[in-house]
Amino acid sequence: MLLPPSLKKGETIGFFSPSSPATVFAPQRFERAMDYVKAQGFDLKAGALTGQSDHYRSGSIKARAEELNQLIRDPNVRCIMSTIGGMNSNALLPYIDYAALADDPKIIVGYSDLTALLLGIYAKTGLITFYGPALVASLGEFPPLVDETFDAFRAVTTEHVTLPMTYKMPAQWTDVMIDWGEQTDAKPSYENAWQFMGKGQVNGRIIGGNLNTLNGIWGTPYMPAIETGDILLIEDSLLDIATVERSLAHLKLAGVFDTVGAVLLGKHELFDDKGTGRSTYDVLEEILDGQPLAVVDGFDSCHTHPMLTIPLGAQACIDFDAQTVSLSQPWLAGEHAGQ
The missing domain is CATH 3.50.30.60 (LD-carboxypeptidase A C-terminal domain-like)
Known part of the structure; x- marks a missing residue:
């Protein structure tokens, strides 16, 4: 089992679109989500397919995999969060740089269609992954619900925890x-x-x-x-x-x-x-x-x-x-x- 370091305030959360192009079809919610995360004290790094759309997906299979790999290989990115789910994240699995992620473990988080990547990464590396919020779908919601979602994410990924939690x-x-x-x-x-x-x-x-x-x-x-x-x-x-x-x-x-x-x-x-x-x-x-x-x-x-x-x-x-x-x-x- 491989444990990622905690996410600390001021560190960078990278986001990517492994399937549906939410940064394109939900621009207002996307902007609201980015503003919200920045207000919580974190920097953001946009994946390479931000603002891109190939109809039902953000890009080709290899382009989506490369978007994720660029964030995996960036030492300044300490958490990688999906923007939303979709239907086709499983297509990326053969092309992920698992070795780079094992060398520099970081928090990988999302839900729904990201299940394929979360479990695939865990299967290939032993890295604990996180079934949790997606940037646009979850953190673009309005208070108080978005606050409760982010507080729950923060409690599991950023805070000093006394076990059992x-x-x-x-x-x-x-x-x-x-x-x-x-x-x-x-x-x-x-x-x-x-x-x-x-x-x-x-x-x-x-x-x-x-x-x-x-x-x-x-x-x-x-x-x-x-x-x-x-x-x-x-x-x-x-x-x-x-x-x-x-x-x-x-x-x-x-x-x-x-x-x-x-x-x-x-x-x-x-x-x-x-x-x-x-x-x-x-x-x-x-x-x-x-x-x-x-x-x-x-x-x-x-x-x-x-x-x-x-x-x-x-x-x-x-x-x-x-x-x-x-x-x-x-x-x-x-x-x-x-x-």
């Missing part, structure tokens, strides 16, 4: 859809709740990310092997119940639910239940068909706002009796005070 459930959450070009203030939100289905404690490595994206790397050298006792983080966005059933059935058929110790099930943004009245957890429960598996339902490391940041590859503890989710072992180099 227990996640605090946000009081409110939202998946309300408002056109980014028309949004002028904070989205309405709902009262939050996490559901803990299980007993005792589950200790294990957190692995996973966006369920739909996992389909693009499953069975490849870029997908870390699921190990006995792992805590599987899965979440999705804007999908219908039929698609979710297929994806969860795939995990069962692959033996994943026989191997993991628990599932962290993230909220599904604007889930389309096709009139069934069922939730993503209901689908998972049917797929399991009585198989015992501890599940936390509604966790906030997902497409909804605010978003908690999860270090993939780190050790965690879910206490189902106390109803807590905690990080239990170091995930940053030299930054933990211990028990």
